[in-house]
Amino acid sequence: MANAAAHGSDKNYLNETSGIWSWLTTLDHKRIGIMYFVTVMFFFLLGGIMALLIRLELMSPGPTIMTADTYNQVMTYHGAIMVFMVIIPGIPAILGNFFLPIHIGAKDVAFPKLNLLSWYCLMAGALLAFSTLFTHKIDTGWTFYTPYSIKTGTSVVTMVIAAFIMGMSSILTGLNFIATVHKLRAPGMTMYRIPLFVWALYSTAILQVLATPVLGITLLLLTMERTFGVGIFDPALGGDPVLFQHFFWFYSHPAVYIMILPAMGVVSELIATFSRKTIFGYTAIAYSSLGIAGVSFFVWGHHMFVSGQSTTAGVLFSFITMLVGVPTAIKMFNWISTMYKGSVQMQSPMLFALGFLFLFAIGGVTGIMLAVLPVDVHFHDTYFVVAHFHYVMVGGTLMAIMGGFYYWFPKMFGKMYSEALARFSFVFIFIGFNVTFFPQFVLGAMGMPRRYFDYIPAYHSLNTISTVGSWLIATGFLIGLYTIINGLTKGAKAPANPWGGKTLEWTTTSPPPHFNFDVEPVITAGPYEYR
């Protein structure tokens, strides 16, 4: 390792070649990961601005800063950007692209050209999606429910095709990861020696490959319905608008796990490293990832308890949804047990991991509440649901992205960031998040439906608190952005292994060389051997 560190000063993946063209045509998984990072950050900024606008409008009842139509558009773009362009590509495409091959001792992903193509697909989809901002916009919500999406006068077709292309991007990433995990593991790297981050990405990839095509055909059918009126979702021709919801959630429920499973993987890494302890129940965590992925295909109906599906279907879907709770609970207990008799260091990545556990616990128990049929009937399509999925998607996934990013920043760029600034960003995000979204649970319990431009006066004070919270979150992310820029420009040189991690990326230089390792590693033990 000393030898590797001595090498680090000359050539690495960042300075191997230079110029914008060398980035746009790169086949290096690390560079593609960085390109995803830059673009996803940009989308996150846009989606975040939309979120702030939404909160500002809802600060008090009645029109505040925009009209109802504008609100519906902003709400739609916020959802579509955050789902299709931020959280779904988020961890797999940024951190996964960068670290999955390194974690298994490979030089690259199985199909580097497809990897680059998937980035271009995301770009093409995103450009197409943003092009609607300059035409008729879109106001259907990110779910595109028929028949509203067929009747509205906005640019649904363009947006839907954009989502289709971004789906292609997701499929290509997933396919690439499965083949990479199957075929490119280094000598001695058995499936039970891969880090849990890789297990999580692997489970995610299976979902991406199996679920996204169904979204593809659903969106194509919606396009057909809008342009040719084929009648499948149109009651006038004997079609069924609710069928669209079945198709849509058959993809979009697994997609929820596409968003959260990689976050769970990141958290497993962070907790093991900063507790300096082998993970508790490796096999259980690995199999619960697969278990969650498997069961997630059979729970889509819990989005439709009040859609008019039969009572029997409702009962069945509620039952299966309960089963998803078990592997999730297993993971929570395993992470916490990992810290038992460990040596817990409160570095900023660990703060984010603990923040994840805190918020995900709340997101998890409210998820169980929503799975209970009569309780969901009351909460369905209210702010309770909004709060729940933000606790999981933002409190879970975004906390993990931030934690993972602070964890791997020294490896990715070879620089250290300011620990104090990073902690500062955590405090703002964590407190701001709870101030924003906890009142929304109460609003939901009080009956405030989601996607509301205006509301009755009873909901006023909690909405105002929520809006103030959104400013705190924004401050936290801005500090985070500054931490990164500051680290990139002024950061001290990072050692190869600043945190004492045991996974393979810490055995190579910071930043890693073009082919990841100077010598192909040979693996003789599991990933978290802190003895």
Added chain:
Amino acid sequence: MSTDSHSAHGHEHHVAHHFRSAEHEYLTSKEGIWLFMVTEILMFGGLFVGYSIFHNIYPEMFAEGAKSLDWKMGFTNTLVLIFSSLTMALGIYFLQRNQAKKAAMSLAITIFCGAIFMVIKYFEYTHKFHLGLYPGRFLDVTKVGAEHANLGMYFGFYYCMTGLHGIHVLLGMGLISWVLFRTVRGDFNSNYYTAVEGVGIFWHIVDLIWIFLFPLLYLVG
């Protein structure tokens, strides 16, 4: 463990740096192609599910729709595609035996079969347009004298399913032309023919989907 990427496999093709051997690369690529085929099948799967749901609800309407299709044309197309699958397989077979000329011939025949398929499809489509059998709300029930008011939905399915399949046939023809070009250029031999194999798998899946589409649309009544 050899990581030598300049091993003596093939004269044009170099094994990419992250693979250990040509065999390793071949198996990995093949897995990738099969994974992609899984997504194709699932995508068409959505259409098949929609078809079966509505066929279940409106069996008579679907029967009426199926009656207006010409099963002879569909059957001819089925034969054409099955034959093209055979020639595609032959193309790979000849490459494995280093008979590039015969392989190129087989691939050319495969493209030709694809073209025949599309021409027949074109005649079927234009004939239906002529009769006013448009999809969904464009189908004028009184004009075509339909018994079922929602016959448009059958043609909605017909055009979506055969249209998406047709796009895949066109894509397949494009891909085969690309490997044909590379075969003629001499890129492939018994050591390296991954691209042809991949395109072949794609073509077989496209044929397979047609083999399900044909009875569902033309025969089930």
Added chain:
Amino acid sequence: MMWFNLAQAQSFMPAEGTKIATQVDNLYAFLLLASFVSCVILIGGMVYFVWKYRRKTNSDKTAYITHNTFLEFLWSFIPLVIFLGVFGWGWYIYHDMRSMPTDALEIHVFGKQWAWEFEYKSGVKTGNMIVVPVNKDVKLIMTSKDVIHSFYIPSFRIKQDVVPGRYTALWFNADKLGEFHVFCAEFCGTQHSGMLATLKVVPQAEYEAWLEEESQVGNLPLAKRGEKIFAVKACASCHSVADASTKVGPSLWKKFAASEHVEGEADVNVDENYLRESILNPNAKIVKGFPKGVMPTFQGQLNETELNALIEYIKTLK
């Protein structure tokens, strides 16, 4: 411990208006309690471990513990039992919630962009207001005229999507007098959040008197009748009548006999024929500055007398 959650649940949720609502709240209170306890165990355990096993020196030795089958069995099995327990409890209530009573007062509900219409057996129609007798089973038979809506009465803890092309149903038995909110809970476009209705629970006698009074609408003067129709068809959700303020469509205040700028044509004079055309074929002439295709046609939904009544009413808006 129950006092904590029951009290919280009631102060944070709208007043319970039915027995089912009370049952739902009890289950919710149990869930809150169970969730609170599990979060205390999880987060408390986490905080305790973080503090107890904080890093003291840089060369701390840690225990090498890979797993513990018994513990792992416990924390899979106990949650499973709890989850299945609440599932069963939920099923029991859901069953009551979804089993339609046989001898109920049936009211037809139509959802449309962006108003609720109610039609009683006697032919009485109301817009955005539904009156029901107390302590009586009421069944709502619902369908939509355009996109999917969702009929939601927070106080009764019930909600059901309203889907075009089919009927869905809800039932309730209100045991409290008073007025309750009805929301649309499925996104349906511009005025989604304005698609509100009021549910009035009144004593049986008052209900009957109200129904009788409403069925006398036919004898009212034309303009009065027009005002009723204007309310039933919820025209007010898009057109203001008391001042010139703009909602979704143009205001109708002082509109009659005025001159109107229309898209792509010479100005028109607002007379009976223009109003008639705007109601039956709203896209024929679009007032400048307003989008096309928003207003639905009322062709076939209003008879000639109703149309006259509406126009007479609009004439009175000064």
